[in-house]
Amino acid sequence: MKNLLKGLAIFGMVAGPLAVMAQDTKFAQLGQELPTPNTYRTASGAPGHQYWQQRADYNIKVELNDEKQSITGSETINYTNNSPDVLTYLWVQLDQNIYEPNSIANSTRTASLENRMSFTAVEYMTREAFDGGFKIKSVKDRGGKALKYTINNTMMRIDLPTPLKPKQSFAFSIDWNHNINNQKTLGGRSGYEYFEQDGNYLYEMAQWFPRMAVYDDVNGWQHKQFIGSGEFALPFGDYKVSITVPADHVVGATGELQNASQVLTSTQQKRWAEASKSTKPVVIVTQDEATKAEKAKAKDKKTWVYAAKDVRDFAWASSRKFIWDAMNVKVAGKNVMAMSYYPKEANPLWGQYSTESVAHTLRVYSKHTIDYPYPIAISVHGPVGGMEYPMISFNGYRPEADGTYSDRTKYGLISVIIHEVGHNFFPMIINSDERQWTWMDEGLNTFMQYLAEQEWERNYPSRRGEPQDIVEYMKSDKSTQVPIMTNSESVLQFGNNAYGKPATALNILRETVMGRELFDYAFKEYAKRWAFKHPMPADFFRTMEDASGVDLDWFWRGWFYTTDQTEISMEDVKWYTVDSKNPDIENAKKREELNKQPKTLSEQRNLQSISKTLVEQNPALNDFYNRYDPLATTDADRAKYKTYYNSLTPEQKKALDAGLNFYEVNFRNNGGLVMPLIVRMQFEDGSDQIVNIPAEIWRYNNEQVTKVFVTEKPVVSFTLDPFLQTADTDLSNNAFPRKLAPSRFELYKQNSQQQPNPMQQQRESTGQNTNTNSGQ
Template sequence: MKNLLTGLVFIGLAAGPFAAMAQSNTDQSKFKQLQQELPTPNTYRSASGAPGHQYWQQRADYNIKVALNDENQSITGSETITYTNNSPDVLTYVWLQLDQNIFEPNSMANATRTGNLNEKMSLQAVEYMTREKFDGGFKIKAVKDRNGKALKYTINNTMMRVDLPSDLKPKQSFTFSIDWYNNINDQKALGGRSGYEFFPGDGNYLYEMAQWFPRMAVYDDVNGWQHKQFLGSGEFALPFGDYKVSITVPADHIVGATGELQNASQVLTSTQQKRWADAAKADKPLAIVTQDDATKAEKSKAKGTKTWVYAAKDVRDFAWASSRKFIWDAMNVKVGGKNVLAMSYYPKEANPLWGQYSTESVAHTLKVYSKHTIDYPYPVAISVHGPVGGMEYPMLSFNGYRPEADGTYSDRTKYGLITVIIHEVGHNFFPMIINSDERQWTWMDEGLNTFVQYLAEQEWERNYPSGRGEPSKITDYMKGDKSMQVPIMTNSESVLQFGNNAYGKPATALNILRETVMGRELFDYAFKEYANRWAFKHPMPADFFRTMEDASGVDLDWFWRGWFYTTDHTDIAIENVKWYTIDSQNPEFVNAQKRAEQNKAPKTLSEQRNLKDIQKTRVELRPELNDFYNSYDELAVSAADQQKYQSFMSGLSPKQKEILNSGLNFYEVGFRNLGGLVMPLIVKMTFEDGTEEIVNVPAEVWRYNNEEITKVFVTEKPVVNFELDPYLQTADTELSNNYFPRKMAPSRFEIFQQERSRQNPMQRQRNATQNNSNSNSGR
């Protein structure tokens, strides 16, 4: 213990300019501002993160006719595009995306795909490598202006440039048409974001159609034309527009699509129209096409075709699904005073799981996302089940997960379904409405969406098994091999460990911002402000970073730098703790305390043995050898000691006397940043009486020294244990050094049966019930 009456003065100075000297190179500071990394604000994008007063964006309106060939799994289409130049620039050509060209045998995506061979390989892997080449990609038949005159065009892998016959000046529009066809991929065999699934049991197909037509690329104030090649990971950058789409399919098919159905009386029976009207007012899912209806349609294929007409306003894309196998249910959802129709399309193979959870999950997603961003603006929101595991488009998403053939399912399948629907329907907000550039920045749609998905999951059910969002879920990735990691701020096609980097890490970062760095009130306000500012516009990373700071008043440059621009991780250790108390100078108290410490001191081994082995010491045998020092008590309080103490006390102020008699404990705690990320310190102190206290120290405590700091804590009661990040808020990757004194961190080894049961719990329970019933009936 040390006297702190004078020492406290130096504690107050330690956080000032003396500590700043420890940061030898200020350019390397974790708190360096992001001014050099972020683009210079201008009239299009302001320094606050809001759109500038001269912000502009292009527009593309479509009128499309497409026919599905159910015999050879192909589509034939014709589209008319009206492209409006709202930029201040003169355009001499326009670019379109030909995403289906990724399926061409000699595509760049196929040519740059890497792989490896092992001595032991599955037959499925070998089959994939030796598969027949699929004749995929767009077959462009004609590109014409509005007068039918051919336009010159050039195809560069997944992009197509159309040369304009004359300059397209600001505020002018150009209308042209494209005729094409393409073969539809077997999604299970070839993968992709769309395709067909064949059901051998009844001989029918289910189609999920996306990226199915040539689509305008984005021209903006940041990139000019966004025409990076599509290699499979970086998704899409698309302008907004109005769509009218006529979809011709077999007469007994049910079609779900982006937008609102325009000709229900022509494609639905009177019974289906009545059910549709009832569902639009229902607060629970009602079937428009029942399972019995769908099963009957499977068995007898109708001849002829029907054309379904859909229209959508202010969307950036259009997708659709078609099958005679579809069950179709719907319910009404109130969002911001408006009625939204939540709907699901799925085959009987998806029941009972889909009938119970799909449309309810859609409705739940709209409610939670609207609360945290903007009110859902579209009239419908759809979940479709088919071969695609999960993919999103305006108003419509494709989602996987189906039960076993006997109708049972595992909890993993159940929560997998709810999770994927929340995620894909949530993409309506990011990026279908808040329209970020997916070709460049995957995290701006996947990361932000995964974060709000986590919030929605937690509002679905207590203790929902969320796979991403909680800081503890990302630690294994963040402490992993840095050669296999890249910063979040990496182009989509160059990201390593895609799921962790583009989904998990940014979602976790936002959760930490909300819960630990900013607090829910400041974060939620700023996040909602970002959504409102950039709804139906094209935000960039700087717009998000700047808005979050602008609307909250919190400097977050250190956070964006660490989490988004580096591969650093969180590993903060408690290095040491020094305990100080105040020397009161009162001899009665001080000497009594010293005596108590002496009495507590353990006897050495020799002393313990001597008590037993030495019967009598020399002095004990000869008392005459005792003198003054044998009876002298150095801890006895003398009159001189008392006089000295009274003189000391008379020179103190009332406040100093109060401090002197307070009995306070002072702890100097040393922290070391081992992982590189500066983060807030959440310190739990456990006191001698068993009570606890949490102290939250902002991350700015590291601003003078990013690597090691000391912090003083003053307590009324003695502390027996310090713990860092007790609620796992900061994604700390090494918990064993978060304690002082250190704790033994248990490791576990698993004992398991070599052959695990392949039955899910529902099947085991059903079989047990049946066996029990059979046993009872045999008595």
């Protein structure tokens, strides 16, 4: 019994009425919130035996006009109907139409005027309209006959000449062109950057061709308009893309290069062969070669041909400014080429960190999800701060002109590459519907980014993932929050809601609710089940429960369907000990307690002001009670105790002699989220113990519970959530006795000048070159 009771919390008692067990309980199962399982999507969260998805294969030819910053393209799409439905029309996405002056995105953009306005803000509001959007020249069937089509903002419906039956395919072609946006002034997920010093352009091309929309068993056609936040839902297919650019441009793209002998010099081909066997980055196009190309500006053209299998999209980048390096990464025994393309302005930072970051991402994500299946993974530096596509990503961050950089820039670069390359897994392979549910790709990927960052370096300064980093958002004004389960275009505080909160929720699931072993197995199972398929939120929720054996409906409900917060307080603690009945022991305790009692203020002053009491002056006034000690133990007391003790069973004697301490601790849920209780008990001898209590302690009463902790050693303090595991928004009520949490304020002198980064400061003080890499 002694070992079983040692330091354990053995009693949990409900405080408050049991009426809260009604339907508003936090532990109600997710019933109406989740769709009914069927033969396409099962109750376990796995694809059903009749699961299906459509397919779209592309053959595209595109030419870049480096003088006018535009492209002209022609594509053939072979669309396969794997659904059980007969289709009479197809929907195609025209995402470039977001740049049309009258697009929904432009028409609904809001702004406000202030008494003081910056020139930048005014220039943005009064800028010349950009002639953006797709110019559709023709839509034809395989035989060259024109097809009827209707453009509705960012969507185009193509009416089929005859219904497309199940298991049939339909091929059609689209000819089109569009101007390329200046990403620095118009923003967006693609565009060009102009380098004024050398008069060259760097292009990052995405959403650049008409793309098939998704038709699935949940939504039918996913043809929600692209307004700007909700990204993309796309079917898988094979691509062959021919990209014609100025002859001195270097092109990186989704897929594998098919005609290296025609577009690379023999020296560059040898470097490629070397890189394919190297575990460190090998430069294929050097900085010297890129600098010469910047000055020469060839007028003739080259066509780069790329092919990719089973991808949901295709993106590319092109510039004569590109340096190109690559290395080999082993993933489950398979060779994968990790590569980077970047201008000289990105060195020395990119040459040192970009490709290594790509390789690291592939290793860590493959360990936790599925083995990376593609042959290529690319990081490109240009105007886009961070965006993802199959096998290729666009990433920001570059050093200062003098080659120095801050730690924020360094870690910002590593983090954005991990994040964007990581998107190959979510949603490029585990292909969720970004137009509807941003969190399914951004949230899951941000969680994986956090794991990869922590494996990069001890104490890596991750921005998202740790519970305490989401606290400020969780306790912010409720009017500025929406549940995670909100359509992508309606999300408020996009970064916190779609990235930070779901990533934190998954970290809490892994570390505090499920434990790493159960979580990692279930998360990997989700990735395996839905690789190269179209999962929905219910598929994720159900798989995590199905593969772990943990009921998580309370967690999904609280974290994903509400804006509740974790704010649990430790209201009070009461200490009880067992009355041993032994008069020697109990009287000694009472005497000790009596001696510890402080003298009252009056008593203290009376000792000074009353030199002698009357009884002290006249001893004749003393009697029995002046000599009587009520805490003295008599032989009769001892005999009575002995009789009582001998009447007990051996088990009862053991319990009486144990000298246990009982602590009744009352907890209150002030924030709405039910969460596990992690309690630290600090003992009188300096040791401590952690007790983890599952969230189910709240199942009878969501608002208040009382727990009894039984210990052998006296406890001097209790702390709730000592390791900041639950994103508790108020730590001031997490300790008993209460502890003051210090804060600080800063005195500063306003200075509008940009401060030098630490590398520049070191250079100025020592005159030394602080660059860690001189470039490639």
